Amino acid sequence: MVLDDLGSSLRSSLDKLRGKSRISEEDVEEIVKEIQRSLLSADVDVSLVMELSDNIKERALEEEPPAGTPARDFVLRIVYEELVGLIGDSTELPLEEQTILLAGLQGSGKTTSAAKMAWWFSTKGLRPAVIQTDTFRPGAYDQAKEMASRAEVDFYGNPDNDDPVEIARKGLEETSEADVHIVDTAGRHALEDDLIDEIEQIEGVVEPDTSLLVLDAAIGQGAKEQAQQFDESIGIDGVVITKLDGTAKGGGALTAVDQTDSSIAFLGTGEEVQDVERFEPDGFISRLLGMGDLGQLAERVERAMDQTEIEEDDWDPEDMLQGQFTLNDMQKQMEAMNNMGPLDQVMDMIPGFGGGIKDQLPDDAMDVTQERMHTFSVIMDSMTEAEKEYPKAIGASQIERIARGSGTNEDQVRELLQQYKMMEKTIKQFQGMGSEQEMQRMMKQMQQGGGGGGMGGLGPF
Numbered sequence: 001m002v003l004d005d006l007g008s009s010l011r012s013s014l015d016k017l018r019g020k021s022r023i024s025e026e027d028v029e030e031i032v033k034e035i036q037r038s039l040l041s042a043d044v045d046v047s048l049v050m051e052l053s054d055n056i057k058e059r060a061l062e063e064e065p066p067a068g069t070p071a072r073d074f075v076l077r078i079v080y081e082e083l084v085g086l087i088g089d090s091t092e093l094p095l096e097e098q099t100i101l102l103a104g105l106q107g108s109g110k111t112t113s114a115a116k117m118a119w120w121f122s123t124k125g126l127r128p129a130v131i132q133t134d135t136f137r138p139g140a141y142d143q144a145k146e147m148a149s150r151a152e153v154d155f156y157g158n159p160d161n162d163d164p165v166e167i168a169r170k171g172l173e174e175t176s177e178a179d180v181h182i183v184d185t186a187g188r189h190a191l192e193d194d195l196i197d198e199i200e201q202i203e204g205v206v207e208p209d210t211s212l213l214v215l216d217a218a219i220g221q222g223a224k225e226q227a228q229q230f231d232e233s234i235g236i237d238g239v240v241i242t243k244l245d246g247t248a249k250g251g252g253a254l255t256a257v258d259q260t261d262s263s264i265a266f267l268g269t270g271e272e273v274q275d276v277e278r279f280e281p282d283g284f285i286s287r288l289l290g291m292g293d294l295g296q297l298a299e300r301v302e303r304a305m306d307q308t309e310i311e312e313d314d315w316d317p318e319d320m321l322q323g324q325f326t327l328n329d330m331q332k333q334m335e336a337m338n339n340m341g342p343l344d345q346v347m348d349m350i351p352g353f354g355g356g357i358k359d360q361l362p363d364d365a366m367d368v369t370q371e372r373m374h375t376f377s378v379i380m381d382s383m384t385e386a387e388k389e390y391p392k393a394i395g396a397s398q399i400e401r402i403a404r405g406s407g408t409n410e411d412q413v414r415e416l417l418q419q420y421k422m423m424e425k426t427i428k429q430f431q432g433m434g435s436e437q438e439m440q441r442m443m444k445q446m447q448q449g450g451g452g453g454g455m456g457g458l459g460p461f
């Protein structure tokens with residue numbers, strides 16, 4: 001994830017401020033150095049890093065912390081505000097009829113992002129269509145068509161036509177019933193004149209409301225030049241950062257945002273059409289700083305509930321936060337979490353978990369793979385209702401019976417009980433943090449800058 005390192009290094013330098021009510025110049029220097037180191041190693045442009053760190057330094061030393069605010073909370077709030085300022089708002093994309101043009105180099109993820117974005121708009125009740133104009137890369141048509149069908153959205157392309165401008169024109173006509181038109185374009189290995197000519201012509205025909213530059217998170221300093229050139233030719237309104245699920249640093253994309261004076265529209269986090277997030281700066285930075293992102297969590301839970309068709313009355317994710325946790329809950333939550341994505345990622349969205357408590361847990365607390373989930377499910381089917389409600393009462397003879405009944409072995413049953421214990425322990429850590437509403441209230445308070453150190457209650461923060 002972008003700037004992953006920043007969260008943990010910042011946390012450790014901020015921890016040194018614990019218990020202090022005043023902050024010295026030395027403290028500020030140290031924190032600013034950490035921020036610079038993390039941003040630079042994440043490939044963020046040097047001048048941008050300097051600007052950000054100067055602002056933080058100046059504010060931390062010159063602003064007067066509100067009475068009673070611990071130094072740590074005060075500095076954290078400044079860092080948070082400055083990072084939100086650097087990354088800016090997400091690109092405005094009204095939920096209404098519109099045309100979006102995607103630009104970017106070959107392999108940056110345009111075709112995938114077109115389908116993902118179309119899927120995202122469809123979840124908002126709109127009717128999107130993907131128009132594929134890439135006549136340059138063999139296979140682009142088939143890939144786009146297949147992805148559009150997986151996203152269950154309208155699609156237009158023509159593998160027999162080698163004129164992308166003509167395809168774009170025809171595509172808009174043929175998909176006139178759609179509300180949101182997403183026009184995918186061809187890429188090249190490098191910025192070449194014919195690529196720029198082609199995209200300018202397509203832009204002329206399509207007249208997009210929004211032009212988005214698609215950038216691979218792995219892009220480093222090269223982002224600056226690319227962003228500049230695309231911006232000059234068609235005008236870039238926003239950036240889509242792809243492949244954030246990999247080890248990429250993502251700093252180059254932040255540089256592109258700054259260079260084009262634009263913003264981030266979407267984040268791509270995998271190869272499937274659902275692996276997309278609308279960029280939300282507050283949530284993103286909160287997550288980065290280990291404060292969790294309740295908005296994203298709620299959205300994923302909602303989506304997962306739709307997919308698993310679990311009645312809302314039947315399973316309330318709040319239960320998880322309340323700590324009323326049985327094997328029945330675990331079974332339902334495993335199904336739902338399976339649809340939410342890796343538990344690990346889900347945990348990152350929960351306040352206090354990102355890089356906090358999560359890091360202190362054994363690795364396999366999060367390692368609930370699909371295969372294990374399936375085995376666990378089979379085992380649980382062989383348990384009685386009482387055993388599922390009171391797993392602690394399961395002894396050796398029950399383990400033997402359950403293993404026999406489920407066609408598994410005793411070790412696997414013990415593994416399930418062990419996993420349950422670890423999950424229960426994890427859930428219990430929440431209890432001290434208050435309810436979800438309480439956490440949201442605290443985050444809001446913190447964002448508004450009020451409430452005398454609203455971060456105090458966020459567990460490890």
Ligand SMILES: Nc1nc2c(ncn2[C@@H]2O[C@H](COP(=O)(O)OP(=O)(O)OP(=O)(O)O)[C@@H](O)[C@H]2O)c(=O)[nH]1
Pocket residue numbers: 104105106107108109110111112113134137140143185186187188242243244245246268269270271275
């Ligand atoms: N892991 C991961 N892979 C991605 C993501 N987005 C795209 N990819 C993969 O990256 C590769 C290139 O993506 P495409 O969508 O084909 O890229 P493109 O920009 O359309 O490429 P051209 O049509 O050649 O210009 C494909 O293998 C995608 O599956 C992402 O968010 N995560």
